Each structure stands twice: as C-alpha cells, then as structure tokens.
Amino acid sequence: MAKSNKPILWLPFAGGGLVAALITPVLILITGILVPLGVIHLNYETIAAFAHHPIGKLILFGAVALPAWHAAHRLRMTAHDLGLGGGGVKAACYGTAWLVILVAAGALIAT
Amino acid sequence: MSRRPYVRKIERNWWLQHPRYVAYMIRELTSLFVGLYCALLAIGLVRLAQGHAAWDGFVAAFSSPPGVVFQWLCLVFAIYHSVTWFALTPKAMPLMVKGEPVPGKLIVGAHYVAWAAVSAVVLMAAGV
Amino acid sequence: MSETITLEVLRYRPETDSEPHFQRYTVPYRDDWVVLDALNHIKDNLDATLSYRWSCHMAVCGSCGMTINNEPKLSCHTFLRDYRGGVIRVEPLDHFPIERDLVIVMDSFMEKLSGVKPWLIPKQEKPLSDGEYLQSPAELNVFHQYTQCINCVLCYAACPQVGLNEDFVGPAALALAHRYNLDSRDGGKGARADVVASNEGIWECTFVGACSQVCPKQVDPAAAIQQTKISASVDWLKDLLTPGAHR
Ligand code: SF4
Ligand code: FES
Numbered sequence: 001m002a003k004s005n006k007p008i009l010w011l012p013f014a015g016g017g018l019v020a021a022l023i024t025p026v027l028i029l030i031t032g033i034l035v036p037l038g039v040i041h042l043n044y045e046t047i048a049a050f051a052h053h054p055i056g057k058l059i060l061f062g063a064v065a066l067p068a069w070h071a072a073h074r075l076r077m078t079a080h081d082l083g084l085g086g087g088g089v090k091a092a093c094y095g096t097a098w099l100v101i102l103v104a105a106g107a108l109i110a111t
Numbered sequence: 112m113s114r115r116p117y118v119r120k121i122e123r124n125w126w127l128q129h130p131r132y133v134a135y136m137i138r139e140l141t142s143l144f145v146g147l148y149c150a151l152l153a154i155g156l157v158r159l160a161q162g163h164a165a166w167d168g169f170v171a172a173f174s175s176p177p178g179v180v181f182q183w184l185c186l187v188f189a190i191y192h193s194v195t196w197f198a199l200t201p202k203a204m205p206l207m208v209k210g211e212p213v214p215g216k217l218i219v220g221a222h223y224v225a226w227a228a229v230s231a232v233v234l235m236a237a238g239v
Numbered sequence: 240m241s242e243t244i245t246l247e248v249l250r251y252r253p254e255t256d257s258e259p260h261f262q263r264y265t266v267p268y269r270d271d272w273v274v275l276d277a278l279n280h281i282k283d284n285l286d287a288t289l290s291y292r293w294s295c296h297m298a299v300c301g302s303c304g305m306t307i308n309n310e311p312k313l314s315c316h317t318f319l320r321d322y323r324g325g326v327i328r329v330e331p332l333d334h335f336p337i338e339r340d341l342v343i344v345m346d347s348f349m350e351k352l353s354g355v356k357p358w359l360i361p362k363q364e365k366p367l368s369d370g371e372y373l374q375s376p377a378e379l380n381v382f383h384q385y386t387q388c389i390n391c392v393l394c395y396a397a398c399p400q401v402g403l404n405e406d407f408v409g410p411a412a413l414a415l416a417h418r419y420n421l422d423s424r425d426g427g428k429g430a431r432a433d434v435v436a437s438n439e440g441i442w443e444c445t446f447v448g449a450c451s452q453v454c455p456k457q458v459d460p461a462a463a464i465q466q467t468k469i470s471a472s473v474d475w476l477k478d479l480l481t482p483g484a485h486r
Binding site: 115118119121125126129131135139205207209210 | 251253254258259309333334336337338344375376377380381399402403445446447448449451452459461462465466468469
Binding site: 017018020021022023024025026027028029030031032033034035036039040041042043044046047048050051060063064065067068070071072074075077078081082083096097100101103104106107108110111 | 123126136148149156157185186197225
C-alpha cells in the first residue's frame, strides 16, 4: 500500500461541502422563491456590475465551482455504494463538474 | 474437523436494510440537487455575459412554474445538506481549549451563526 | 406458567450444512437476563451444539458481538427486557465469514489491526537510563477516548464500506492509528501513513457514521477517520510544496 493522492479530490470536496452548506440555500431562496414571487428584482445592471468586479467574479466562481465539485465527488462515491463503480462513472461525474466549472469560468471572464 | 467458512455477500440494496443507511443515502443524494443547481447557476453566468436581453430571458425561465418546482426540490435537499454537514463538524474538527474539549454543540452552533450571517449578507446584496 | 421468550438463532455447521438457517429456541424470560444469558441457557439445557464466543460477561473483552435484531450488539450488554413480547433474532456479525453458528472468522481484522502499527513509535529512542517518556493529563486527554476500544468489531459489522470492499482497513484499526498519531510521545505518523492514508485506508470512508453509532465504548471511529483525512491532506499539501522535506 502507498500514500494516496486522494486529497486532490477530497480537499475541494470538503471545501465545496462547506460552501454549499453556507451559501447554496440562500441562493436558491432568492432565485427559486423571492424573485418568482416578485419580492426582489434581480436587476441586470447590479448583477453585471458585481460580476465585473474581480472580487465579485471570485465570489461567483467559488459559489458555483466548489459546490459543483463537491456534488460530483459525492455522486461518484454514492454510485460506488450502489454497486456502480468503474471509470465510466468516474469520468461522467468529474467530467460534468469540469464542464460546469469551465463554463462558469469562461462566462465570468467574458463578462 | 473441517473448516469451511461461509461467506455472505453484501446485497445491492444494503442501504434499504436499516433506517440509518436510508438516511445516509438521502444525505448523499443531496449532492445531485446541489450539482444540478450549480449547473443552473453556470448557465445564468453565461446568460449574464450575453447581455441584458439574455439575462431577462434567464430570469423568466427560472421563474417559470417548472423552474420554481425544480428549485423547491433543490432547496429542500440543500437545507438537508446544510443541516447534516453542520451536524458532523464537531467530529471532523474538534477543538481543545486549555486541555478540555469544546462542547460539540458550540461548534455546530457557530456554523449556524455563520450560515445566518452569510444568508443575511447575500440577501442584502440581492436587494432585500 | 412462567413467561418465556423466543430466540431465532442463525445456525451453520460446516460438516453438515451447505448454508446457514434459523433455529428457534424458547427460553425462560428474566428481567435481568441479557441475550448472552439466554444463549448460555440454550447451550446448558437445550442444545449443546450451539457455538458462540464470550468471556467476560461485562462488556470488556469484546468477544460476544452478534447481530441482534439487525443491530450489531454485545450480547452480554443487550437485555431481554428490551425485546419483551417479541422474537429476538440472533445472527453472526455482518461482513465476516461464518466459522460456525455465531462464531465469525476474524483473521482479516487482526491483520488490519497490526497493519497500522498500533504501538508507540518514539520520535527519538532514548536509553532506559534516561527514564520514562512523560505525558501530562492534558496530553492524555487528547486521545483518551480512542484508547477505549475493545476490538469487538461491531463497527466493522455496521460499516457498509467494509462490506463493499474487504480490503478497507476499517473503523477500529484507523481509530487506533489515530490514537497513536495523537500521542505526544509518538513520532510514527509517517510510518503509519502508508497504510492509513492509502486508498484502502481513510479514503475508503464516506462518513456513514454507523461505526460510531454502534460502538459500545463511545470510541467514535468516524470522528477519528475524518480528523485523519484532514491531517493527511495537510501532510499531502506540505509534501507537494516542500517535496521530501516532510515525513
Ligand atoms: S471502535 Fe468501538 S465498535 Fe469498533 S471494535 Fe472498538 S469498541 Fe468495538
Ligand atoms: S462477553 Fe466480554 S464483551 Fe461481552
């Protein structure tokens, strides 16, 4: 047996789990309930200005990328629990996460 | 005497055989909804980059009845994730102060305070 | 007629049985009896062929673990009164081969346990004449709970990852490794990491937490494993940033 390189998968999983726990519910509360109910209005200019600012970009990226990685890693482990192991599942989970992360990064760079 | 150990194989539906495994599976399943919502957010960022009209279309899409139903589901699972995640923090990160362990409830409580604070800041930034 | 209670015991006798089957026994009900007392009653009065392990009858030796109504338990620590009016189903612990009746084969566990080097590996050996390796009560407090393990393997029976991957080092052995890693007198963390921080070690764990729920000694192996994941990740980062310097 040898020391594993799993930390490279696990550290962003754990970080993403914490970020998802802290921020994802309130984001869904806004986009899923408050905006549809008309309680708040997500004004294009305000959001775009936030996404223009480097710190705004970083926050938005963290709020998407880290929970996405968290989800991919956990789904892969759960698939294994259900008897679905193997490279296909691994590629599907992490591949989807990378797609989400790269799309988010590309969009933020373009904004 | 002959030794002939009998090996029992774990069944595929092992997680249905005890309530605590079912609870574990639900906890793990939260990640599916967290992941799907992240994908929604990523699409939102693309629409934002595409300009005013695209953004308004995105807002209309996620405010539509199917969008809202989907997000309600996501919210339930996301909150379940938060609650289960915070509940396990004292195990992963126990604190010792002056040679005595800090009570787990305090560590969990601190996470709830942080959760409330982050939520309040985000809500204010969003214009509540 | 005095009250009785029925036990449904999984039997497996390798000479005659091709696979295990349940056998029912009716024993006297007594408020102060544990399941082990009922098994002893069966062995002494009803069926001398029944095999099971026990020794201390006081939750210390760790040898009487069984699955009692779908829950890994010490049979000397599980009272009949908690099952009054029902049938008690007694099976050997999950995730281990059955040697005979309620007796499991524990060889794999023994290997895993010794594999994590569960002994003090001093940072620097010193001659006997230099005296003891001293430790303050506060330093002992850091790991004391992890010294309480009685190797009953209830945690292995409860852990689905043990069932899914027979090579998983498992809760008790990883908790014991953590106990020595936390010891102020110990310097063996690097030597243990080859097993502890391998794919078959802590990284096989998905924090189901069942081990800690069934542990009769409040060892909390799940906590030990999560803490080891964090410290192994920190070590991994250190290795990455300063290759070779850290061990
Ligand atoms: S950690 Fe607890 S359940 Fe596991 S072997 Fe030790 S005493 Fe038994
Ligand atoms: S007989 Fe010793 S622990 Fe039960």
